[in-house]
Amino acid sequence: MSTMDLLKRITVPRWNGLADVVVLESSGASDCKSLTYDEKRGACSLGSNVRDAACYVCWAFARAYESNELKPYVNQIASALVIATVFDRNVTCRKAASAAFQENVGRQGTFPHGIDILTAADYFTVGNLNNCYLTISVYIAGFEEYTKPLIDHLVAMKVNHWDGAIRELATKALHNLTVRTPEYMANTVLPQLLPMATGKDLHGRHGAILACAEITHALYELATQNNSSGTDFLSSDTIEGLKNIHQKLSDRKQYRGFGGELMRPAVCVLIEKLSLSKMPFKGDPVISGWQWLIDDSLKNLHLFSSGARRGIQDAAVAALAALCRQYYQVEPGVADAEMQDQLVSQYLSALESPEVLTRCGCALALGSLPPFMIHGKLQQILPGLQATCKVVQKEESLTEARRDAATAMSQVCVAVGVCARGSPDRVLCEDNIRPVYEALLGCMNDYSTDSRGDVGAWVRAAAMSSLMDVTLLVVASAPELLSSDLVQRMMCCLAQQAAEKIDRYRAHAGTVFLRLLHSTDPAVPHIPHREELLSIFPPETGNSLNWNAASQAFPHITQLLRLHQYQYHTLLGLTVSVGGLTESTVRYSSQSLFEYLKGIQQDVTVLQQFGDTLLSIFRDNLRNDRVSVPLLKMVDQILANGCFDLFASEESHPFCVELLSLCKEEIKKSKDVQKLLSSIAVFCGMVQFQGDVRKKVLVQLLMLLCHSFPVIRKTTASQVYEMLLTYDDVIDDDQVLADVMASLSDTNWESDIATVRTHRNQLCDWLGVPRPTLIAKGGDKL
Known part of the structure; x- marks a missing residue:
């Protein structure tokens, strides 16, 4: 079989379910399509096995043919293998293509710039997909033979790829590759992408819009480096096409439904990049259309799926910041007063929306505003964000809004800067710094919980970051404010x-x-x-x-x-x-x-101080189960390890008396089994204390022996039994001790209350403590 026949054999694949079934469908084909074959079937992709097999065939070429036989096809094979090496979605195929390229470079010696490319794209380096798209591809595109094939492949097969991550990587790669051939990007690639950006295919539309945004911004950056205008590379038709993308999508209602979840963030990225590229649209009606899209996206995030919300929000916030900087300044540093009033007032009013995601989006929007849009409005913005940070009883579920408000507050402060004697409506100063810190410190105590767990941790984390940012900002300019x-x-x-x-x-x-x-x-x-x-x-x-x-x-x-x-x-x-x-x-x-x-066992003063702090925490968090239940468990461990032996040797030490009082108050009328079980262990540990405290502790334990929950009665009996074995000085009379131990172990404490109470009262008599009296509801009291 001739080389040409073999090449044709791997040209166009037909998938039959086997990795090695690569057959000819079009004898006139001349490019290695098997190396890029990819087909989506339902939720899966077919083609990785075909591409891997095609790489193996190319690897075999190097061993099967002399260099003069392959010479006419070297550029074609080299470009196809390089494309597969850096742009294939599957890591196995990327590594297979790299190995095939290496084999051909080593045995044929005719592949252009083979050694240089292998150094940058060896078998291990291509394992990272981001690195392949954003770094290695740029290096390889520096060689003229590969520049346009790489770009053309991205435009033809990756910009409209079914995998969203690949589409986004492809557009970023096009941004990085623009520097290699800006004229080709402006005159050939952008005109190809503009029809796709408003076409029927959803994935193609999404990728093309992002690609237009990235390429336009890259051309602007390149022009700026050469001290020329960002529009120098672009024709008037291209500029008009970029401007009309939003209106065409809006007219076709393509911002709605599932497609809208892709179109909204894509167009927001386009707005951001065109604004950063200083497109000459100031005063054009398209600006109001862009502003509508940003506002509508931020206020209606709850209408989109949870997976799409964050992407839409982030893209809209970034677009708003860029749009304001470019189109809402009447002169440098001076805002368009009408737009400033409109934006600030609508975002502040949205902070009171019943929709938590609307609050989130508008809080971050306020945080993204450039300084000239905040000047003169700081006394409205900061109080609005501070109010959103507070936990209101009826609004405990608005955790995400509190988190984003805390983040936005530091962003606003960093934007306006610090001046100790400045105007509180324009900068952070001595008149408005304390409410900022009070709000953020209040967020540090947010321990809200829901079905997702400790969601208050989101707020606390945001507050910590904001405190750091604001503090470092103030310290750098006016530390006397702290x-x-x-x-x-x-x-x-x-x-x-x-x-x-x-x-x-x-x-x-x-x-x-x-x-x-x-x-x-x-x-x-x-x-x-x-x-x-x-x-x-x-x-x-x-x-x-x-x-x-x-x-x-x-x-x-x-x-x-x-x-x-x-x-x-x-x-x-x-x-x-x-x-x-x-x-x-x-x-x-x-x-x-x-x-x-x-x-600190031997230092009475320090140990007393520690004990007072422990009691203070217990007192401040009484019946706050988030703290009180773990605290009971911690006290149990401390007592079991003999850490308070100095207090135990003194009769009725104030620490012991207060601890007992707090424990009794904590479990009063409680139906929380875990709390009651923890308190039993604490009471048993407190028996080591001398004086009246011991007698009162025994009373509490004996009352728990008649608790309405059988598990509490059974556990109390078991732990009291172990306690009497551990502290042998509780009962001096050996016979009484034997009777008590026998009663605790032999009685069925899970039987009915009347039977259990008889045994409990006998224990009271043996231990010399008063019998609890029966109250109307069936419980005991002294």
């Missing part, structure tokens, strides 16, 4: 978050904490215990400490317990970690806590 109380509260809140149980948010808090601590140009003022903190977290820990790893984070963070101003918040954060559910977090946080407590 009062000591604001800085102390901010650092304490960050310390609390850095001690909590969710790895991702603990890492974020720790990173922000260290960024502010280690800031030196200039340093953040008023940080409490700065020198001690630097000894715990020297500058090198910024890069070496892995906050995501509980084994690394907690040994550092528990050292903050010895710093008075951080102790409360650090212990509050540790409480939910030590009393949590994740095994590794519980293990390492409790180990670090007990290591600290071991070091």
Whole structure:
């Protein structure tokens, strides 16, 4: 078989389900279509096996034929293999094409620039798809033989690809390749793409619009480098075609339905890129059409699928910022007053919308406005965002809106800048800085939950980032605006978050904490215990400490317990970690806590201070199950490890009395089984305390033996039995002890209340505590 026959055999494939079935359908074909064959069937793609087989055939050419036989077809094969190497969707095919190209370069020696291309696109480098499209392709396109084939392939087969990720990568690749041949892009490629941008094929429309946007912006950047106008490369017909894309899509109602989820972000990207490219559309009616699309997309995000919302929102916000900068300035730095009033008022009013996604979009829109659009409106924008950040009882579900409002607040502050004595309506100054910090610090206490879990963490993370951005901004320009109380509260809140149980948010808090601590140009003022903190977290820990790893984070963070101003918040954060559910977090946080407590066992003052802080946390979070239940579990571990032995030796120590009182109050009328089970363990641990406290603890345990829940009665009996084995000084009389132990172990505590109460009352007599009296609803009281 001749070389030409073999080439024709791999030219046009017909898929029959086998990797090696590559047959001739058109004897007149002359290009290697098998190397780019791709066909979508339902939710799957067919063709990767065909392309892989075609690469193997090309690899075999190098071994089967002499270089003079393949010479007429070298450019064709080389271009096809290079295209498959950098643009194939399947990593196996990219690597197969790279291997085939390498074999031909090594054995034939006639492939153009073979060694240089292999150096950039070897077998391992092509494993990363983004790198192939955005970096390697640009390098290869620098060789004239491959420039237009690469571009033509993207336009013909990747811009309209069924996979959205490939379409987007292809358009970014076209942006990067524009520098290689700008005239070809402007005169040939753009005229090919404009009809596709308003055509019938949805995927082709989406990819073509993005490609037009990217190429136009690349041409503008290139023109700017050469000190010429961005429109120098473009003909009047091309400019008119770009301008008319939006109107044509709008007239055909193509912003609606499923297609709208692709068209809206694509046209928003087009608006952004054309605005950045300074297209001469100022005063043209198309600007109002673009503004309508942006506003409609931001206000109706709830109409789109969850997967499309974020892309539409981000594209619309970016488009708004670029549109304002280019078309809403009457002169540099001065906004069009009418547009400024219209945009600010409509976005502020939308912050009160019942639709959470409308609030999100409009909050981010306010955050994206350029400085000249905010000047004179700051006293309206900041209070609006601050109000959106607050948790209102009827609006607890608006978590995403609070998150985006917190983000937007810092964006607005960064946009307007800082001036200590400036106007509060134009810059961040002494008259408006405190409400900003109060709102962001309030967000740090957002622990809202729903079916998705701790959604308040989104708000807390956004607040941490915003606090860092605003603080670094203020420190750089007017550090005197930062009062000591604001800085102390901010650092304490960050310390609390850095001690909590969710790895991702603990890492974020720790990173922000260290960024502010280690800031030196200039340093953040008023940080409490700065020198001690630097000894715990020297500058090198910024890069070496892995906050995501509980084994690394907690040994550092528990050292903050010895710093008075951080102790409360650090212990509050540790409480939910030590009393949590994740095994590794519980293990390492409790180990670090007990290591600290071991070091202060003999220091009565420090231990008393720790105990007071613990009680203060308990008191402040009474019946707040997010804290109180883990706190009971943590107290149980602390008591079991003998960390309060100094208090146990003193009769009716104030700490013991207060702890018992808080525990009783916490479980009063509670039906939470987990809370009750945790309290049983705490009561059993408190038996080690001397005096009246022990008697009162025994009363509580005996009352729980007649609880309405059988599981509580059974667990109480089991743990009291173990407690009596552990603390042998509770009952002095051996016979009484034996009777009590026998009653606890032999009684069926899950039987009816009347039977159980008889045994419980006998235990009261043996232990010398008063019998609880029966109340009307069937429970007990003293």
